Amino acid sequence: MASTISRSSTHAPGPRTSGAGTSALLMSTTAKLRGRRVQLVRQATASKSVRDVLVSLAGLTGRPVLNPVGDEVGRVVDVVARLYGNEPYPPVTGLVVRVGRRRSFLAATAIGQIHADRVQLKSARMDLSEFVRRPGEVLLGRDVLDHQLVDVDGVQVNRAADLYLAPVGGRVLLVGVDVSLPTLLRRLGPKRWQTRATPDRVVDWQTVAPFAENATDGPAEVKLNASRSALHRLRPAELADLLEDLGRAERQQLLAMLDPAHAADALEEMEPAELENLLREAPPESAARIIEEMEPDEAAEALRDLQYDEREQLLTHIGDDEAAQLRELLAYPEDTAGGSMTTTLVTARREQTVGEVRAELATSAEHRTEIDAVALVTEDGLLLADIPLFDLAVAEDRTTMGEVADWLSQFTRDEAVAATARLGEVAERLVSSRASSLLVVDEERRPVGRILADDVLDYLLPARGRLHFRRFLQ
């Protein structure tokens, strides 16, 4: 993302801060902004009124805490916010304050106002207690600032250069994350620069998936977060890119936020080497669940890269049927049709009508990418013909499959390949038959799987040219 484009804003409501109306405004603005990547009105956040309301977390740390009279009673060490709650924007629940040589917790209720360069207390009395992390709470300065997070809207992994707090209706909320490089320079500069918010490239907190360490300690339901649903809107390839960019602990956290089916789709898109690492680092149970959800050919491919003991460990956690199927695939050498095929097959008999087959196809929607033809077989399961979906789509409902096959046989030849055929050979056959997939058959010409053009492409193409460190080591 070029730095000139400033996506989404912090929606700090500006100077007209007042109660419930404000949060309605806040919500509607966010709703409007989410889900698009546009050149955003820079003035919205860069305008002075907004900038004055925003409090920079980096600037606030180390600043004085003043009692109503204006005397300094302590210094801000960190800000505590409930990151994993039901609120769209995490509310600040208190401050970690250094009083004398002691660090203690100051609840949000005692805070009168948070300014960019000081914190004003409500009353002269100050209740200090030991800081104990409650479920869903994190220390923003220690756990979020300078750490990785996923910007779901912009689909990239960023490091939080600064966090912006804003007072909204009597509370202080964490509204946005600054991800711009100039902000880093500001923080490197003299102290008086620190408090000035520079909301140039700010990501709305609602579209951020943070990975605060220990932040997910609480009960499982508090992990539910607005950004989680946003994560599920990402395309598998985008998620794969994000996973590849994250650190080890962070990627496991992100994986845990996804449901296995969605995670499986993303993993199928990952670079083999990255996928190998991911599976090896994940707890075996969850890795096994994801593998179960993957298409069999992709799952076998992923397992093949693991070492023998790792593979066996995962297979024991996978359901018996799936495990047996995967073992069968793994038995074929990698560069043969059998080693790269998918075992997801739709078969039909001659006497079935096109309508029946279409109805059957409708039930396998989740395998849509794996099915592009229907195998016509005899009673004994021997292959008769491979009928592309196109021909099924244009045929009449009452036509039998046998008739379609007979009609097709005038133009096409049977192009099935043996499970032991080398992928190079398969590629040639794909090119010559101009098909997007080929059936794979065993010695008795029973269909055992299907090899898709993209499986062959995966094998033939050199690794994608990402600017990862790996490239420089090779």
Next chain:
Amino acid sequence: MTVETDSATAGTVAAAAAEPGAAPTSRLARVPVLGRITRWNRWARLVALVGVAGPGLVAANAGNDAAGIATYASAGSQFVYGTLFFMVLVTFALVLVQEMAVRLGAFTGKGLGALIREQFSLRATGLALGCLLLANTGLVVSEFAGIGAGFELLGVPKWAIIPPAALLLWGLVLFGSYRYAERIFLVMSLVFFAYPIAMIMGKPHWGDVGKNLVVPHLSGDKDFILLAVALIGTTVSPYMQFYAAAGVVDRGTRTIDYPLIRADAVIGAVFACTISLTIIIATAATIGGTGPLNSAADAAKALQPVAGANAELLFAFGLIGASALAGAVVPLSASYAIGEAAGVERSVSRSFRDAPFFLSLFTAQILLGAIVAMTPIDVIQLLIGTQVLQGLITPVVLVYLLILTNRRSLLGAHANSPRYRIVATVVVVGVALMSTILLVETVLGWFGIG
């Protein structure tokens, strides 16, 4: 089977018929070749996994570049065998430091740049990475100076070769064919494996060698301190720790494989230092005691026992290969570490629009390196000078490394044990002490004292 052959032939005919004028055979013929390349990569990765050429080995041996050769050769010619014991100490330091770096990478799964950003304040991060950038730019200068010196041995003036070389390296990395070029450079730099042979054929005084390896010869002489700091700088270069950690992270090795990773790092460090020692001994045996090294041609004399009259040619060949190899890797690894700390990990594309920060850093280093290398300074002095700069910066980076590996909150049970902590601290303090002495002597020298 016959059916298949039939349909395959028919298919080929059909394809040829479908695309008249095109050459389907050439398209089909390309397929198996591509297949072989990917298979080769898998095999190479397997070898890497076993640890034959792990990141530790690669990182440590990257130290034997143009500036490294110049520094070791200079040590041999100026002090004969006098620096050998010191090199043994440096070997120990390198082993320790590389082990800490790969341990951080293996157990946190993060590069050093990211770890420093997360564990230290932003200003401390700025300091560490600023130092790394400075040191690496110095290294890039030395790599281009090395390319220049190599070509000068072949009779090509350096002003004619450095600009096109910089442009070529920059272009190769940015426009993608670097990986193939890298293999050529790598093979070229293997020439330096001639040093062990040259050492034996040069018939050094083995008794003296043995004695100097175990008996300390430490002097407060300014020249000695300067060279000692350069030796530290070239052997324990700051970028190597970043490189080794990133390599381990990138391979995503299992933590239970850590003993393997550690073995790789230790063997790599020892191996690299052994090569360095043979360079010192080989040079000492041929031109030892003739005072400071004057030119690349002097350094090439050490290879005469092997190559005779062709020594200069051989040396030039190796120098160009090693320099070109490091000339791209060094600025890339600095840009990578800084990009990681700044949070612009996502440098997916190689276009300036998508990864402006990463690629500007890379470009700036190459540009600056090439310009400084063009200045008409004596090349050997320039090479050693950049290594002194490295030596001065090394302790700064080592302090970060030490603090990080001491942190139990970060590494848990794998943090430095109390005993390890003491040893590592002594090493870091020792390295820092050498740099401080050099700094103080230099500053005093400016004021005419000492």
